[in-house]
Amino acid sequence: MQQVYFDNAATTQLREDVVTAITETLKNNYGNASSSYSLGRLSKSLIENSRKTIAKILNTSASEIIFTSGGTEADNLVLYSTVKDLGVKHIISTKIEHHAVLHTINDLKLTHKIRVSFLNLDKFGRINLEELEQLLIDSPKALVSLMLVNNEIGNILDIKAIGEMCKKYNALFHSDAVQAVGHYTLDLQDINIDFLAASAHKFHGPKGVGFAFIRKNTGIKPLILGGEQERGLRAGTESVHNIVGLEKAMLLAYENLEKETVYIKSLKSYFISKLRKEIPNVGFNGLSEDMEQSTYTLVNVRLPIPANKSAMFLFQLDLKGIACSKGSACQSGSNQKSHVLSEILNDDDLEKPSVRFSFSAFNTKAEIDYVIEVLKSLI
Secondary structure (H helix, E strand, O other): OOOEEOEOOOOOOOOHHHHHHHHHHHHHOOOOOOOOOHHHHHHHHHHHHHHHHHHHHHOOOHHHEEEEOOHHHHHHHHHHHHHHOOOOOEEEEOOOOOHHHHHHHHHHHHHHOOEEEEOOEOOOOOEOHHHHHHHHHOOOOEEEEOOOEOOOOOEEOOHHHHHHHHHHOOOEEEEEOOOOEOOEOOOOOOOOOOEEEEEHHHOOOOOOOEEEEEOOOOOOOOOOOOOOOHHHOOOOOOOHHHHHHHHHHHHHHHHOHHHHHHHHHHHHHHHHHHHHHHOOOOEEOOOOOOOOOEOOOEEEEEOOOOHHHOOOHHHHHHHOOEEOEOOOHHHOOOOOOOHHHHHHOOHHHHHOOEEEEEOOOOOOHHHHHHHHHHHHHHO
16 A cells, blocks of 8 residues: 655655754763763754854754754744743734644733733734734734644745834744745845744654744743753753754755645646546635645645535545545544634534645645545545
8 A cells, every 4th residue: 555645744755865963962962951971062062053053044043943853842932932931911912823832822811810812813824913903903012823834724925024013013923934934035134023932843843852942032931940951941961863863854845845736736736636526515714725825734625525424534544555644643442623714614614524635845746646536536
């Protein structure tokens, strides 16, 4: 049976060079980075070199990169600290954010009695900038939290426009950029953004490591208390091998960005054209069929199947060796419908199976042909 991995928005396979960097670090650089002897200093130097590499890629200062266990921790760190330590009284977001943001916001609403405003969305999942501006006018101390690339439908946020609006009204701006870092060029000196979250395993790096970009002099305080690692903002002995793996994956992602973007775009375009040709009445959720307004790495497909036949659809694909998902990997195994699609689809469309297919440079058109044939046979 052929095996096809089309769930790269959930996680990606490691590049061979990343595996080598990680294993060599595990073997040779086992010193605690907080220790003063040479083995410890060597580990510390690896961490700081990684920090400088990432900062250079994003055109920012190394002191503004804080290593975390991933995007979820980075989001939590920023959201909790802005409320507890920076006096934020109002968070503006949407109901289609990642749960790392949504669940944290809801907890802050309960525990700190903050005001929460969720922007209205059109049927494609787009926000209304005029509504956002009105909320900012009426809010003296606000945090805007909007993801750069939606992990389920792929919509791309106009991050520069949002940043300028936040600057105009003296609001803080945070973005979960987990699906964007490693796939898009970001110049953090050109964008008015205060906080950003990223995760290595979304761009062929290791799981369990990511980083928060925290603009200097914001006053953020730690979420995890203990030692003085990460400039006092993230206690705990650093995972040196993972940080080195993150650095290597990010370097390779941006070295190959232009070539791989062109290739993956061709896969997405080919997949969409084949779906339209071979599966009448196929639908696309959000802006995911738009090659400019959605990320080139995924497409969210709504299939013309009656509700009574849709319950086991992903299982049937799995039996054919096809790995994909109905939404965020964090909801995998849950019978709940996608919270993203529930916000933008009508009841009839919501009953049809929607499947997210996400691609990487390791995929091929031959794999797409196989998936199309399987979909045709099941439909």
